[in-house]
Amino acid sequence: MQFDFSSSSGTKPILKYNPYSWTKVANVIFLDAPVGTGFSYATTDTAYNVSDTSSAAQTYEFLRKWLVSHPSFLANPLYITGDSYSGVVIPIIVKNIQDGIEAGHQPQMNLVGYTLGNPVTCDEKDMSFRIPYANKMALVSDELYETTKTDCNGDFQNVDPTNGACLTDLEMVSLCLEKIFLAQVLEPSCNLISPNHTRLKWSRSILEEDTVNIVSMPHQSRPWCRPANYIYSYIWANDEKVQEALGIRTGTKQEWNRCNHTLSYTKDVLNAVVYHEYLSEKTLRALVYSGDHDLAIPYVATLDWIRSLNLTLEGSWSPWFVEGQIAGYSILYSKNSKYDLTFTTIKGGGHTAPEYKPKQCLAMVDRWFSYYPL
Known part of the structure; x- marks a missing residue:
């Protein structure tokens, strides 16, 4: 569902069907994290003291508990996704899951990859x-x-x-x-x-x-x-x-x-590139996309850290289409025949891209989840 802005009044929001929800192509868990955001809460004051790494650890713990309670989803391919500041936390979560798999932690997750949209990676460089x-x-x-x-x-x-x-x-x-x-x-x-x-x-x-x-x-x-x-x-x-x-x-x-300014949050990861370097040695897929009209986290900043990973270029910068119109430009990187990373722009998109170009972003993830070229 989404808000019907044209039909809503200042005191009565109206909902309508969202034809471009990612739930059309995947089972999605929407998680309020870190604790204190959205409707999430803690039972003690000290539990609200979180950081990039502790929030990632809590998310990993949540996923393990959720899959124990919902074992029918264990065989499903697992992707960890997020936008904006999640660009710092998502790679940590993925590393925690990967480390847990290699350590034999139960339940065994079927981790396949991750997606990042308009991601913060290193504040200063971004x-x-x-x-x-x-x-x-x-x-x-x-x-x-x-x-x-x-x-x-x-x-x-x-x-x-x-x-x-x-x-x-x-x-x-x-x-x-x-x-x-x-x-x-x-x-x-x-x-x-x-x-x-x-x-x-x-x-x-x-x-x-x-x-x-x-x-x-x-x-x-x-x-x-x-x-x-x-x-x-x-x-x-x-x-x-x-x-x-x-x-x-x-x-x-x-x-x-929508934004909780009272969080006791410590940014203890100043540069998430090291996590991408680690993940690039694993058998994983990554999709990184940027709205090309985002000045907050410009696509050129994202391309810069991707290039710093020293991946192998697989093909050229190419347009991709939705309903016959250019939806963005993509390029594929790989490493050791195990890891691949697709970067794409979302033409006309902002921060973050799905809010501005929902049809194009749904087509993007639908194709990528299905292993089709964009």
Whole structure:
């Protein structure tokens, strides 16, 4: 199901059938993680203290328990999937599962691969590609880009505070980008985005919206902005009848928020590439996709870490089609005839791609799960 935005009012969200749900091609477990997100909760205060690695360990433990309770799914091919910041945690989860398989842990999982969409991998490197991407998208001129690259010695993140020329260049870049919606550069910029988004040290909070602003959105006169639609998820998820239908335990959550800013979360993995290096030695499949209009985690940043894995290139950069139209461009890599990684762009997609291009993303995973070329 999905929200019918055209039929919904500010106080009554209406649902409609989603013809592009991934549940059409797979059995899907939707997991609120880390603990404290969504409707998930802990019974002690200390249990809310989680990190990248501990959250991954908890997810692995959950999967083991779930498969014990649902043994009919044990033979099914298992894929671990996630978007955005899951790009850090998913590879850790996959490694935990792979290690458990090799150690003989029960139940034995039929791990086949993983998918990542617009994935965060290394904050610093991901962000360093925003300016090159902005140049590719004609948001920053060639002249300004080349001058900034020279004056900043190619490092747009760790800037010497005494380098006046670099700082001036970065201010000019910021002026070019301050009204750009980072999640999809062609859509209107919204006040739901962090007010600090004009600085080059952008934080992950650019993808998060403020609860108070969300609730007040319908009372403000402004151009349509995609995050304004998030008000419907807030109203719907906090409806008592909805929570009762979902089986939410009474009293476990005072309020559902799309983004929980109160989490006690430690980012203890600064670069997830090492996990991909490990996984590339195993018999696994990987699908990595990027909306090509995402400035938050640009596709060029994702391609950079993929290329750092020193995989073998299998073919050329090629378009793929949905209903006769180009849906994106893909390329295949492999290693030791055991591991293969497909990277693809989603044409016109933002952060994250399935929200913007659901039909194309369903076709993508349907073909990939079936071992068909995109």
